[in-house]
Amino acid sequence: MSPVAITPSNGRANLMMASEDSSPGTPRPLTLTPSPPVSRSGSSFDLSLREDETELGLLLRTLDFAARKHTCQRRKDVDQTPYINHPIAVANFLASTGIQDVRVLQAAVLHDTVEDTHTTVEEIADAFGVDVARIVEECSDDQSLSGLERKAEQVRTAPYKSREAQQVKLADKLHNLESIRRSPPVGWGIRRIQAYFVWAKQVTDICGPSHPALAERLNALYETAYTRVNGVYFPCHPDACAPLTEAEKDRIDSRLRGLPAGEKVCPKPLFF
Numbered sequence: 001m002s003p004v005a006i007t008p009s010n011g012r013a014n015l016m017m018a019s020e021d022s023s024p025g026t027p028r029p030l031t032l033t034p035s036p037p038v039s040r041s042g043s044s045f046d047l048s049l050r051e052d053e054t055e056l057g058l059l060l061r062t063l064d065f066a067a068r069k070h071t072c073q074r075r076k077d078v079d080q081t082p083y084i085n086h087p088i089a090v091a092n093f094l095a096s097t098g099i100q101d102v103r104v105l106q107a108a109v110l111h112d113t114v115e116d117t118h119t120t121v122e123e124i125a126d127a128f129g130v131d132v133a134r135i136v137e138e139c140s141d142d143q144s145l146s147g148l149e150r151k152a153e154q155v156r157t158a159p160y161k162s163r164e165a166q167q168v169k170l171a172d173k174l175h176n177l178e179s180i181r182r183s184p185p186v187g188w189g190i191r192r193i194q195a196y197f198v199w200a201k202q203v204t205d206i207c208g209p210s211h212p213a214l215a216e217r218l219n220a221l222y223e224t225a226y227t228r229v230n231g232v233y234f235p236c237h238p239d240a241c242a243p244l245t246e247a248e249k250d251r252i253d254s255r256l257r258g259l260p261a262g263e264k265v266c267p268k269p270l271f272f
């Protein structure tokens with residue numbers, strides 16, 4: 001996705017492509033100065049509340065927007081969980097660890113809409129204000145890059161993201177990592193799981209200071225997450241984990257025993 005400079009204008013979005021003045025074919029300039037906290041951005045507090053709308057109503061409108069955008073999408077786990085479960089869980093991690101800024105919770109709910117659906121940053125700014133749009137933009141990978149390049153970009157740009165975007169990143173990674181430990185994406189083997197954990201730790205080590213409560217949960221996970229694939233037990237993070245004990249193997253067995261074998265996706269077609 002292209003970098004977008006967002007400037008507030010009468011509470012409405014006024015978005016300028018950062019590359020507008022570049023000649024065609026010129027690589028787009030990358031912003032490498034730390035983003036100011038959203039709370040100190042041009043719009044001092046842009047909540048985009050509609051007339052008579054409460055913050056709770058705004059959050060529900062945001063959930064409704066994200067649910068529509070992700071309607072046809074599923075997660076990669078064996079259950080093919082509805083995709084919307086992920087952004088809801090990310091927002092819930094933040095709310096349950098003390099984040100009260102509704103713009104951060106909205107951005108968490110919306111964080112994959114630009115990257116994974118046809119939603120634009122401008123559309124989000126229009127519906128929810130420039131602050132939320134900017135956080136979502138900061139959390140969106142450039143889809144024109146390869147998977148490996150996107151991963152490298154996340155590590156490279158993490159220090160320059162706003163505190164709010166870093167908080168969403170922490171919650172996003174925590175949910176993905178917990179999902180992998182509980183039920184790895186179909187087809188993922190040991191190497192891929194460990195590579196994801198190693199990479200995620202690089203990103204979350206940088207973002208950690210933005211929200212110590214989540215950083216602590218992530219560190220606990222890196223140190224204690226083990227799983228089993230094709231009968232082989234292993235630590236999810238090859239370096240951060242303590243040696244695997246027999247008691248831990250039993251815990252893995254009992255956790256995985258509850259998982260479906262993958263022959264039926266959930267939900268079976270149920271229509272109400």
Ligand SMILES: Nc1nc2c(ncn2[C@@H]2O[C@H](COP(=O)(O)OP(=O)(O)O)[C@@H](OP(=O)(O)OP(=O)(O)O)[C@H]2O)c(=O)[nH]1
Pocket residue numbers: 074075076077141147172173175176177179180184185196
């Ligand atoms: N753990 C897990 N991940 C799932 C699942 N379903 C979808 N995903 C998404 O898949 C990506 C991780 O898979 P990769 O193989 O590393 O990434 P890629 O498909 O985008 O190349 C994550 O997004 P990402 O944008 O690459 O990473 P992130 O920035 O969201 O962490 C994650 O949000 C699932 O069931 N479990």
